[in-house]
Amino acid sequence: MIIHRASSETTLRNQSITLFKILQKSIADALEASDAQGRFTASSWERPDESASYGGGGISLLLEQGRIFEQAGVNFSAVEGTLPAEMVERLTGQREAAPFFATGVSLVVHPISPHIPTTHANVRYLEVGARAWFGGGLDLTPFLLYDEDATHFHQVLKSTCDRHDPEAYLKYKKWCDDYFYLPHRGETRGIGGLFFDYLGREGNPEPSTFLPFVREIGESFVECYLPLVERRAATPWTNEEKTFQLHRRGRYIEFNLLYDRGTLFGLKTGGRVSSIFMSFPPQACWKPYEEVPAHPRARSLLEVVRGEPRSWA
Amino acid sequence: MIIHRASSETTLRNQSITLFKILQKSIADALEASDAQGRFTASSWERPDESASYGGGGISLLLEQGRIFEQAGVNFSAVEGTLPAEMVERLTGQREAAPFFATGVSLVVHPISPHIPTTHANVRYLEVGARAWFGGGLDLTPFLLYDEDATHFHQVLKSTCDRHDPEAYLKYKKWCDDYFYLPHRGETRGIGGLFFDYLGREGNPEPSTFLPFVREIGESFVECYLPLVERRAATPWTNEEKTFQLHRRGRYIEFNLLYDRGTLFGLKTGGRVSSIFMSFPPQACWKPYEEVPAHPRARSLLEVVRGEPRSWA
Numbered sequence: 187m188i189i190h191r192a193s194s195e196t197t198l199r200n201q202s203i204t205l206f207k208i209l210q211k212s213i214a215d216a217l218e219a220s221d222a223q224g225r226f227t228a229s230s231w232e233r234p235d236e237s238a239s240y241g242g243g244g245i246s247l248l249l250e251q252g253r254i255f256e257q258a259g260v261n262f263s264a265v266e267g268t269l270p271a272e273m274v275e276r277l278t279g280q281r282e283a284a285p286f287f288a289t290g291v292s293l294v295v296h297p298i299s300p301h302i303p304t305t306h307a308n309v310r311y312l313e314v315g316a317r318a319w320f321g322g323g324l325d326l327t328p329f330l331l332y333d334e335d336a337t338h339f340h341q342v343l344k345s346t347c348d349r350h351d352p353e354a355y356l357k358y359k360k361w362c363d364d365y366f367y368l369p370h371r372g373e374t375r376g377i378g379g380l381f382f383d384y385l386g387r388e389g390n391p392e393p394s395t396f397l398p399f400v401r402e403i404g405e406s407f408v409e410c411y412l413p414l415v416e417r418r419a420a421t422p423w424t425n426e427e428k429t430f431q432l433h434r435r436g437r438y439i440e441f442n443l444l445y446d447r448g449t450l451f452g453l454k455t456g457g458r459v460s461s462i463f464m465s466f467p468p469q470a471c472w473k474p475y476e477e478v479p480a481h482p483r484a485r486s487l488l489e490v491v492r493g494e495p496r497s498w499a
Numbered sequence: 500m501i502i503h504r505a506s507s508e509t510t511l512r513n514q515s516i517t518l519f520k521i522l523q524k525s526i527a528d529a530l531e532a533s534d535a536q537g538r539f540t541a542s543s544w545e546r547p548d549e550s551a552s553y554g555g556g557g558i559s560l561l562l563e564q565g566r567i568f569e570q571a572g573v574n575f576s577a578v579e580g581t582l583p584a585e586m587v588e589r590l591t592g593q594r595e596a597a598p599f600f601a602t603g604v605s606l607v608v609h610p611i612s613p614h615i616p617t618t619h620a621n622v623r624y625l626e627v628g629a630r631a632w633f634g635g636g637l638d639l640t641p642f643l644l645y646d647e648d649a650t651h652f653h654q655v656l657k658s659t660c661d662r663h664d665p666e667a668y669l670k671y672k673k674w675c676d677d678y679f680y681l682p683h684r685g686e687t688r689g690i691g692g693l694f695f696d697y698l699g700r701e702g703n704p705e706p707s708t709f710l711p712f713v714r715e716i717g718e719s720f721v722e723c724y725l726p727l728v729e730r731r732a733a734t735p736w737t738n739e740e741k742t743f744q745l746h747r748r749g750r751y752i753e754f755n756l757l758y759d760r761g762t763l764f765g766l767k768t769g770g771r772v773s774s775i776f777m778s779f780p781p782q783a784c785w786k787p788y789e790e791v792p793a794h795p796r797a798r799s800l801l802e803v804v805r806g807e808p809r810s811w812a
Binding site: 229246248257259370371432436439440443444453454456459460461463464466467468469470471472473474475 | 542559561570572683684745749752753756757766767769772773774776777779780781783784786787
């Protein structure tokens with residue numbers, strides 16, 4: 187894998203790779219400890235740069251059918267190659283094919299219980315031509331809504347942001363609300379979180395300035411999410427509650443296949459299908475005419491995802 | 500609804516509307532008789548042309564949780580308005596906004612049993628500016644593959660085609676194989692059928708020439724599909740067989756959300772969400788790493804959808 191090639195140099199690229207590999211391991215360990223039954227299995231993959239346009243590899247960690255988690259995928263990858271001009275233009279404004287490098291950690295957790303939210307997190311480092319930047323985010327998709335869980339998630343994110351930039355939290359929260367939106371449903375995917383991109387791209391400040399922020403955001407995942415798992419793990423659920431979850435998971439799939447940039451980029455550029463589909467819930471349902479749910483926590487969720495984005499922290 | 504306005508004139512538009520309404524009723528009656536338990540419920544909808552760009556309405560028939568059919572939707576609609584220039588260019592080659600009218604019947608049937616294939620059919624009549632044409636098709640998505648069922652489906656389609664044009668079957672079969680393809684999976688959605696479009700658009704022969712063909716294709720649905728239901732209705736299934744069906748249904752959803760023109764057009768232009776989601780299976784599953792199935796009929800299906808399109812008739 188390319189990631190070994192220059193690993194002795196302390197470039198930002200190598201620092202990012204090292205950070206993301208440690209992050210992948212520590213998050214997977216924490217999820218395993220929380221599940222207390224399911225185990226992650228690792229698969230490494232490599233794509234040699236035969237086509238002279240893409241090469242690289244990664245390590246996928248997958249936990250299936252745990253005690254708490256129906257499925258959890260935590261993926262690390264580092265790829266490089268040449269980006270076509272149109273894509274370079276979208277990313278940097280300059281319309282010219284350019285070499286790129288990308289590394290990141292991406293994770294999605296689908297719990298069995300409808301009382302425990304689904305969550306997604308991603309941190310990434312990109313180089314395109316002479317530019318380099320960080321991006322990432324965390325977001326929460328509850329089914330039966332506990333306001334205090336949404337608040338906890340956002341408060342941890344806010345205090346992490348506040349340590350770096352007092353304007354970051356609100357800016358990245360809005361970006362997240364705007365991004366995870368399904369126009370055909372008039373709904374957000376969940377209760378939001380953070381979404382940020384292009385940190386350091388203009389070189390002022392330097393991309394390296396943002397490494398500590400990205401590290402802390404990645405590390406905050408465990409503190410954002412695992413307390414919610416602990417709070418709700420013992421709560422039993424009814425068929426009605428499970429069915430509501432399965433229909434909401436349908437929305438998750440709609441978002442990923444219709445709007446998610448990462449999913450569409452991966453599927454349309456020959457990405458690794460098994461890594462992409464790790465983000466999909468193992469089971470989901472659809473119903474052409476959905477009844478208004480009687481369950482107060484299901485109704486609360488719908489009010490939130492169909493209303494103006496709420497202030498949680 | 501607009502469809503009442505000029506119903507006394509014997510225009511091609513009105514003939515199509517009359518045909519499609521009769522077709523909707525006769526197909527729904529036949530499916531109900533075959534299910535012998537589930538009943539269709541009708542919902543009419545109307546969209547007044549307030550925006551001065553779209554108007555019209557339709558009748559949606561939906562059967563849920565029958566004895567045989569987990570869900571069957573048979574939709575009639577007739578809409579008119581103004582199409583934006585880009586869309587007119589894609590349809591007719593002329594880049595200029597133009598009035599349009601569209602009417603059709605569209606149906607999708609999701610049986611409970613993995614021995615009975617899912618099927619989809621559509622016939623439609625369009626007017627864009629001064630042009631008018633017919634389009635449509637039928638296709639079959641088996642789970643556990645019975646070669647004789649695929650052959651029956653294609654043989655009925657071939658003999659219907661042959662009565663009108665000896666070249667039609669192979670031409671429209673190929674179009675169908677090309678259309679229902681998932682590049683990211685390297686698979687066709689099912690075992691194909693027919694797909695045709697733009698019949699009569701160039702005016703030579705006139706669109707009206709194709710009305711009898713479109714009528715017979717629509718009427719052939721019952722003969723194509725219901726014998727397969729009768730053959731397999733009494734066959735019990737295992738959990739393994741049902742699970743295979745649920746994972747194949749995942750592919751159906753991937754196709755619809757990533758590639759299906761009708762679905763994407765509907766979702767991105769403010770179409771009626773409940774009618775669009777009638778085509779979605781009520782339940783589906785995903786798994787990042789899929790095992791090669793041990794079941795011989797599941798293996799046969801995968802060989803067919805992953806291989807070169809087969810000659811069935």
